[in-house]
Amino acid sequence: MADTRERIVKRVAKFFKDGDLVNLGIGMPTMVANFIPPEINVMLQSENGFIGIGPSPEPGMEDKDTVNAGGAFVTILPGGACFDSAMSFALIRGGHVDATVLGALEVDEKGNLANWIVPGKMVPGMGGAMDLVVGAKQVIIAMEHNNKNGAPKILKNCTLPLTALGVVKWIVTELGVMEMTCDGIVLRELAPGVTVEEIQSKTEATLIIPDVIGTMED
Amino acid sequence: MSKIKTLEEAYAQFKDNQVIAIGGFLAVGTPEALVDGLVNSGVTNLTIIGNDTSYVDRGIGRLVVSGQAAKVIVSHIGTNKETGRLMHTGELQVELVPQGTLAERLRAGGAGLGGFLTPTGVGTIVEEGKQKITLNGIDYLLELPLKADIALLKAYKADKLGNLVYRNATRNFNPLMALAADFVIVEAEEIVEVGELDPDAVVTPGALVDMIVKA
Numbered sequence: 001m002a003d004t005r006e007r008i009v010k011r012v013a014k015f016f017k018d019g020d021l022v023n024l025g026i027g028m029p030t031m032v033a034n035f036i037p038p039e040i041n042v043m044l045q046s047e048n049g050f051i052g053i054g055p056s057p058e059p060g061m062e063d064k065d066t067v068n069a070g071g072a073f074v075t076i077l078p079g080g081a082c083f084d085s086a087m088s089f090a091l092i093r094g095g096h097v098d099a100t101v102l103g104a105l106e107v108d109e110k111g112n113l114a115n116w117i118v119p120g121k122m123v124p125g126m127g128g129a130m131d132l133v134v135g136a137k138q139v140i141i142a143m144e145h146n147n148k149n150g151a152p153k154i155l156k157n158c159t160l161p162l163t164a165l166g167v168v169k170w171i172v173t174e175l176g177v178m179e180m181t182c183d184g185i186v187l188r189e190l191a192p193g194v195t196v197e198e199i200q201s202k203t204e205a206t207l208i209i210p211d212v213i214g215t216m217e218d
Numbered sequence: 219m220s221k222i223k224t225l226e227e228a229y230a231q232f233k234d235n236q237v238i239a240i241g242g243f244l245a246v247g248t249p250e251a252l253v254d255g256l257v258n259s260g261v262t263n264l265t266i267i268g269n270d271t272s273y274v275d276r277g278i279g280r281l282v283v284s285g286q287a288a289k290v291i292v293s294h295i296g297t298n299k300e301t302g303r304l305m306h307t308g309e310l311q312v313e314l315v316p317q318g319t320l321a322e323r324l325r326a327g328g329a330g331l332g333g334f335l336t337p338t339g340v341g342t343i344v345e346e347g348k349q350k351i352t353l354n355g356i357d358y359l360l361e362l363p364l365k366a367d368i369a370l371l372k373a374y375k376a377d378k379l380g381n382l383v384y385r386n387a388t389r390n391f392n393p394l395m396a397l398a399a400d401f402v403i404v405e406a407e408e409i410v411e412v413g414e415l416d417p418d419a420v421v422t423p424g425a426l427v428d429m430i431v432k433a
Contacts, residue, residue, distance in 0.1 A: 089318030124296025131318030165341035
């Protein structure tokens with residue numbers, strides 16, 4: 001089996017279309033950039049103020065003024081554009097970003113998302129996450145299916161403070177691909193070797209099982 | 219009168235109880251020499267507005283570590299352990315604001331607007347204590363403007379009138395804070411003669427800038 005995280009990010013990269021403007025969150029979502037099919041042109045936005053995130057610079061070539069929203073050194077591709085934070089979030093909130101990919105602590109059947117705070121334990125702040133999930137045309141959650149203790153993260157109702165209401169469109173985990181619909185969460189693809197019973201047993205929400213379920217390719 | 223000043227002249231502007239907006243995103247685009255002066259000045263009970271509290275040893279976060287900040291208004295504190303610790307002990311007040319809302323609150327403050335309606339934060343703890351307004355079936359929060367006594371900005375180039383250009387990811391909140399503060403101090407990497415900047419390339423008009431210091 002392919003590395004769990006690599007399987008997830010490879011699949012996420014297939015959601016994008018030629019010409020899309022995409023914002024990738026910090027952590028696993030950032031890895032999606034490495035798997036965008038070369039035949040399509042996807043522009044990546046960095047919410048700290050530019051479009052056109054390029055590869056990491058070679059060692060010794062880092063530019064102190066050029067970092068991504070996680071503070072890591074990056075490059076800006078030819079054709080990129082720099083702007084201030086109001087423009088950056090006008091792009092985000094205004095629906096000009098075609099997709100955003102973020103991790104999650106919890107997602108529920110209504111598409112609610114919790115990914116910014118564990119009261120009393122972890123209070124990093126929401127950063128740009130609340131604006132991103134409200135404004136992006138498609139919200140794709142890339143995460144491991146269960147938490148470190150093996151407990152489900154896809155729930156009937158989120159228990160943690162929310163990032164936003166009803167915003168999630170897709171959930172991609174190492175076990176499968178799920179689509180949020182007005183009826184609930186539909187299982188669209190299963191990873192090789194994973195059964196409907198297995199993914200349901202690891203999910204608190206009730207998955208809607210269609211007649212045809214695709215295979216999530218490595 | 220020349221806007222070009224020494225660092226000491228800039229530091230003389232700092233006083234207890236001020237609201238100070240400081241540019242930067244994880245310390246990129248933060249005027250570190252001005253923050254040095256603020257730390258050394260020992261002024262206290264400050265309210266600091268910025269994107270984040272950066273790191274314990276770099277950027278705005280140094281004012282948290284020094285204990286000079288009584289309150290921070292930011293979108294993110296996760297990279298500075300001291301912010302979380304002081305928040306839990308009650309020594310530091312932290313107002314967490316979604317990043318886009320923070321940017322727009324500063325913009326509104328500087329643009330003479332009484333506030334704005336945003337869908338961000340609806341249904342979350344961000345909406346607590348705020349007026350919710352429904353227009354055309356969509357819920358919005360009424361967010362209010364933010365203003366500061368002083369803004370500390372970092373520019374790539376300033377001309378002697380204070381016209382500013384920024385470089386790459388350093389722009390972030392700097393142009394918004396230039397509008398939202400009563401007194402604006404810029405730390406520029408390079409100070410050039412009037413006429414050397416293409417007017418079409420100027421991002422922040424010099425009319426907003428009160429003092430310029432060399433980085």
